Amino acid sequence: MQPFIEMNKLNLYYGEFHALKDVSVQIPERAITAFIGPSGCGKSTLLRTLNRMNDRIPGARVEGRVAIGGIDIYSGEVHVESLRKKIGMVFQQPNPFPKSIYDNVSFGPKQHGIRGKKKLDELVEQSLRSAVLWDEVKDDLRRPALSLSGGQQQRLCIARALAVEPDILLMDEATSALDPISTFKIEELTHELKDRYTIVMVTHNMQQAARVSQQTVFFLNGEVIEHDATRQLFANPVDSRTQDYISGRFG
Ligand SMILES: Nc1ncnc2c1ncn2[C@@H]1O[C@H](COP(=O)(O)OP(=O)(O)OP(=O)(O)O)[C@@H](O)[C@H]1O
Numbered sequence: 001m002q003p004f005i006e007m008n009k010l011n012l013y014y015g016e017f018h019a020l021k022d023v024s025v026q027i028p029e030r031a032i033t034a035f036i037g038p039s040g041c042g043k044s045t046l047l048r049t050l051n052r053m054n055d056r057i058p059g060a061r062v063e064g065r066v067a068i069g070g071i072d073i074y075s076g077e078v079h080v081e082s083l084r085k086k087i088g089m090v091f092q093q094p095n096p097f098p099k100s101i102y103d104n105v106s107f108g109p110k111q112h113g114i115r116g117k118k119k120l121d122e123l124v125e126q127s128l129r130s131a132v133l134w135d136e137v138k139d140d141l142r143r144p145a146l147s148l149s150g151g152q153q154q155r156l157c158i159a160r161a162l163a164v165e166p167d168i169l170l171m172d173e174a175t176s177a178l179d180p181i182s183t184f185k186i187e188e189l190t191h192e193l194k195d196r197y198t199i200v201m202v203t204h205n206m207q208q209a210a211r212v213s214q215q216t217v218f219f220l221n222g223e224v225i226e227h228d229a230t231r232q233l234f235a236n237p238v239d240s241r242t243q244d245y246i247s248g249r250f251g
Pocket residue numbers: 014017019037038039040041042043044045046057204
């Protein structure tokens with residue numbers, strides 16, 4: 001598979017604390033890559049380097065290279081807002097705005113200057129369909145987003161992320177606050193989305209990584225210990241620390 005995201009000798013410091021150490025990872029286009037590892041090993045930090053969200057953290061400093069589609073996103077030429085338009089992100093807790101379903105999904109496109117009602121209606125429908133939420137909400141798009149169930153709210157957040165037509169979808173523990181049925185729906189959804197988007201997901205749930213991803217990266221203390229095709233990494237890990245982690249000996 002062709003690498004779409006390439007991290008090369010990436011180091012990240014929070015002040016004195018060295019959170020990511022010489023991370024070199026290649027992420028293929030239009031597939032799901034899972035980051036696994038025990039709490040505090042740097043998974044979310046690494047995810048946030050991809051849309052430069054760490055820029056907002058005072059004292060955070062990045063060294064090394066992160067290229068998306070061959071372009072170094074930390075070079076002076078890259079405009080952070082246009083980078084973020086290409087990258088949607090979904091968090092652990094569903095975080096819809098306290099507005100209607102329609103206003104949540106149309107928010108991003110409006111921010112990017114799309115005004116025509118017809119175009120916005122189309123984007124809202126298309127995004128809600130992609131997030132497999134359309135049939136449940138199409139009769140009342142003016143309903144407050146916060147009146148939806150947690151699982152529906154998370155699919156709404158996915159629709160909101162997709163509405164700006166990104167290339168990449170980042171999911172940071174996106175199902176860990178959800179019940180098993182909602183989790184299953186989102187896993188099924190990611191399976192469909194992977195044909196159109198490059199998905200990078202952080203998960204604590206190894207079964208989930210094994211079920212949905214094609215590539216898995218195992219981290220420990222800010223370092224990549226092992227990166228392989230998911231089947232290979234779970235069936236035949238090379239490093240004894242990966243073996244210990246996936247067999248539940250720590251973490
Ligand atoms: N804003 C911050 N300032 C200082 N240190 C931070 C900050 N964010 C994270 N860290 C530290 O960096 C390390 C990596 O944190 P990170 O949240 O990336 O880990 P994680 O693997 O995603 O953990 P979890 O699975 O618990 O979410 C941890 O030691 C954490 O305490």
